[in-house]
Amino acid sequence: MGVNNHRKMIQCVGRHNPAAGRDTLERRMLWHAQICRQKSMAVSRIVSFVILLWLGMMPAWGGSRVALFLPDDTPFWNRVALFARAAAGDLNVQLTVFDADADRLKLLRQLKQVSSTPDRFDAWLFPNFLRTAGHFLVQCQRLGTPCILFNSGLAEDQLGAPRRPNPQWIAQLIPDDTGSSMEITRELIQQARQNNSDRPIAIAAVNGYQADAPAIKREEGLRQVAETTEGARLKQVFYTDWGAQQAYVRTAGLLRRYPAVNVIWSANYRTTNGILEALDDAGRTPGRDVLVNGYDINPQALSQVAGGRVAVTAGGHYVEGAWAVILAHDYLAGKDFQDQGLVFHTPLLIVTRDNVENVQTVLGRIEKEPDSLYRVDFSQYSRAENPNLKDYDFSLREVLKDYQAVWGLEPGGD
Template sequence: MSEHNEGKWLYFTGFWSVGCGFLSLLCRSWLLVAGLLLSLGSQAASVVFLNPGRSDEPYWVSYTRFMQAAADDLGMPLRVLYAERDPQRSLQQARELLRDGRLPDYLVFTNEGYIGPELLRLFADTPVRLFTVNHMLTADQQRIVGGSRERYRNWIGSLVANEEEAGYLMAHRLLKAGTAAGRGLDLLAFSGLAQAPVAQLREQGMRRALADFPRARLLQVVYGGWDRQRAYEQAQQLLRRYPQVRLVWSANDEMAFGAMKAAREAGHVPGRDMLFSGLNNSQELLSAVVDGSISVAMSGHFTLGGWTMVLLHDYDAGVDFAAHGGKDRQLPVFILLDKRRAEKLRGSLARPGYGVDFRALSLALHPGQKDYRFSLRPLLD
């Protein structure tokens, strides 16, 4: 090779080497930027849940645990603020979130105490997206503020249980059991709070079941406020007033156990000469189903918070649950429990993560799935 050509070759290879180095640097820079953008884009959405219950209340504690299991599985930071059964405290907690500036991506709340419209107003001009669980805004409230994604665009949806059906099924099974056992069909009913939508729906279901049994007679409905001690004190008076009663319907487990205590003190044997129903998922309730002292039980709605986390995870990933079942949905989560199911559920509740693969339920992570498969059944298998 001539000296001239050799120089040209060296010049060319040098230029090529510099060019490749520049391209390599450029590629690495783009990869770094892309990785950074991907990292920022995939940052897990944060959630605050305004829990209306008490921090030592079995139902709401179990609700939170199931919700946390979903959050852990999906990699979503979850913060739970208990109202201790004071709706005004929930509003105060919401105002504190706004004041300290630590706003979550999503705020999950219930309409207990009818606080929904005020929460929507407080967060109307923020980037926070709101989601309602358990207690939906009433029809009257929605006539004023509109539905989700209407006047308040950042109120993105709701998830509630089949409460009326639960009240109906529980009362129907109790009356059927009373008929089979040859008991009288006089019934005492312990509802929750008179102004609570969930209590109203369960009571409506109970009254609908009564219509299926012409000989049934509702002696009295009292409002035990979901509280065991209050129901106990009410039952003491009611059992003296109605000594013939043999059927007791309760809208939750705590009131059922309060009434059972009064019945035992009056000389009755729950599950034998007096039949009780109860609703929830406490270990005490499940054990009472197994030993027969609770004759009819239902469970399932403690899972709503967990399923909500899946919906919010997917929404944040660009998969809108509104296109897969609706923005507002009522989920048939309640299941009647017999002894076998109570045993199964008791075991599942004791397992870490409940044995539920929440990621497998995500449509964002499994695009081939068309709709959500939320059910209590995985905990009963």
Template sequence: MVFLNPGKTGEEFWDGYVKFMQAAASDLGMQLRVLDSQRDRDLMLAQARTVLQGDSKPDYLLFINEQYAAPEILRLAKDSGVKLFAVSNTLTPDQQHVLGSSREIYPNWIGSLVPNDVDAGYMMATGLIQHARESHSGQPLEMLAFSGVKQTPSSQQREQGLKKALAENPDVRLRVIAYGGWQWQRSYDQARTLLPRYPNVNMVWTASDEMAFGVMQAAQELGHTPGQDIHFATINSSAEALQAKIDGRIEVLVSGQFTIGGWALVMLHDYDNGVDFAKRGGKDRTLPIYVELDETQAARLAKHVVGKDNYGLDFRRYLLQKQSKLRDYNFSLRPLID
């Protein structure tokens, strides 16, 4: 197995994502190699070319449609004999209109597993608005939003969820959506400009925790107190984000997507052993994995995130080949938080 990791080496979210994958691979007896693309699309494609056209090809390549790189990865994989599986971000509907979905024009692209990012964006926004209403009764509600990368489906979908929540709460004024590119520094710089420009903002929605902490640092430097006069909602499960939820600086924290790669390995293990997930729930799946964490759940998840164990999970128990009566998988964040 090779995983093309779009993130940077040492980037906390992707470190946690890979850690969960490695726990699954260890339990399942799979060899997993991870290539960090350093958020460089050209490097990712060069890595894909080496993997798919080199002398020592893997059985499976897991890829992400970060910055719309997936179509080129599929083209590189043609006639390679390597099976491809999309995780976290699959091809957009427009891309699939041209290139087909899995097992069509590119039959060695066998499936995909992505989280329900529209729901995540919506959960963050509705929870954030509720906290702001309770804290600022009778006052205008104003929001800044920090999205990720325009050319990445998860970023677009989280934004869709945000806009759905805003449509249901027309009294909330969204001042601007900034594109922080998933980066602490960029979001910090943007917030240093935007917060003074919009002094009545009392809500910040961010599409990742790295961006949340960049904005939070700027807000504190400008005299704000997170969790009091300005409220934060974000997504991910870094140790810092979980602690910020516990101590109240982040009031709405949604998590779950770091498990996607590990669950994909369970599906591929079944596939490699003759149990085709396409016949047991479908070849392309959107997993309702996200949970809005309370303080107790954040503390429980934090123990797994900072620990060195395999999250207390036996990944073999999730294999359908061992549970012939089950029609589908039961992947969930619940065993890690309840």
């Protein structure tokens, strides 16, 4: 076929040979129309490809890939993972959880694995399990991967602080140990006065390791209240390995040394169990003769409060799993939070006999039906998703209120 004839055939309808027959004209018209449709479809495919390519080159505002490293699968860390997954689902974050099975070397192997594929994750979240955080921070800086340290902190002389000097260490989430201890101590003193307003309030404390950061911060809160409250006196602080056995021994000794003690402050749930056992063996009734606090929110601690053996407990910082995901999401979406600070102190939930029933109802349902937590919309806590949101509200109490609302449960106490 000649070039001129070929050019004529690919023209669209509108030019024809007047001498041609009607059948030939109709066939050509149909053929030209088919060619035009094919051209239109080809153009559409090219446009679609360009759009998809452009979308693929856009930054991941949602759909970020985040790695969460956990020490093991104990009930506490399982709750951390649950809250993290619930938040990730609402923010379109692809969350991968690494479980170290309480093995420091396994955690470091997981770090090495992830470090060898730096394009796999957009951010890392991790605690300072057995002082491994330093290894994570070094790798984050080397790879340029934003990271968040949560649940525990570092000393000031260990690798600095968030963004100083490591710009990839974007934030730190730690429980408000000082603030929660102050609230616990106030509640213990108030209940002791209600039990016997004329009796002096003599306080002894059973703490963890003297050099551990949580022990230091919690003791600061204890002293700030006990040493400034009229009618209260802190007799002595005893130190342990955070375990029940040493707490039992220390309590048995302090009861002999200070028989008039009517408040024993406890540093964590294990020391609480040791204190309670020592009181029982000494013939002193917890909740009547001596007031004791807990430092966790789990089924056992809540039962102890409901039964009157423990006057007050605090905890729930496993919700930091959700807050860490939200901070990572906001940062990757271009909503930095430097105006809020870089170290976030997570408020703990305070539980007494006034609100324990409601807390038991909500947390009990979450324990039995973990998927029920997914009804809470965690995107409402994100500043990237809510431009008018001025301040983060990182408290378990707000999450429980939202949970009660979506499931139609009775509102809990403060």
